[in-house]
Amino acid sequence: MSPARLLLAVTLPLYALDQLTKWATLRFISLGDEIPIIPGLFNLVHVTNTGSAFGLMKGWFGFHLIFGTVMAVVILFILFRPGLDRLSRWACALLLSGIFGNVTDRLVHGHVVDFLDFYVGQNHWPAFNVADSAIVIAVALFLLSSGKNKKN
Numbered sequence: 001m002s003p004a005r006l007l008l009a010v011t012l013p014l015y016a017l018d019q020l021t022k023w024a025t026l027r028f029i030s031l032g033d034e035i036p037i038i039p040g041l042f043n044l045v046h047v048t049n050t051g052s053a054f055g056l057m058k059g060w061f062g063f064h065l066i067f068g069t070v071m072a073v074v075i076l077f078i079l080f081r082p083g084l085d086r087l088s089r090w091a092c093a094l095l096l097s098g099i100f101g102n103v104t105d106r107l108v109h110g111h112v113v114d115f116l117d118f119y120v121g122q123n124h125w126p127a128f129n130v131a132d133s134a135i136v137i138a139v140a141l142f143l144l145s146s147g148k149n150k151k152n
Helices: 003-028 061-079 086-109 130-151
Strands: 034-038 042-049 112-120
Touching: 003 042, 003 061, 003 086, 003 112, 003 130, 061 086, 086 112, 086 130, 112 130
Parallel strands: none
Antiparallel strands: 034 042, 042 112
């Protein structure tokens, strides 16, 4: 799939899904509340994050905004680079949707909205969102692509 088609078919729909789910979270779940979906495993919650992954670097608003914007530009250049393998193109499209989603949150709300809460007993994975999921999948695809290219 061409880079432009990936942007239209993957990046933009995932960005829209991310923003729609965050809007629903803001609209229907009060800050700090949780709604059990699968008791003992999964809740919908409404939490905010001013940091990066796992809440690291909290309060570094300017850094996160500038870093996200710069990375989006870099990833766009990589996406359109001739000869980029298919897995890496998909990874770029997913990564862009995640970056766009979380940068939008920072600009609009001053923080990222998280709402997916997986846990076992009292052990919770940090809450996350659709954008974060796209970023994690993108990293996995980049790693797969890297391993695949080393073997060839």
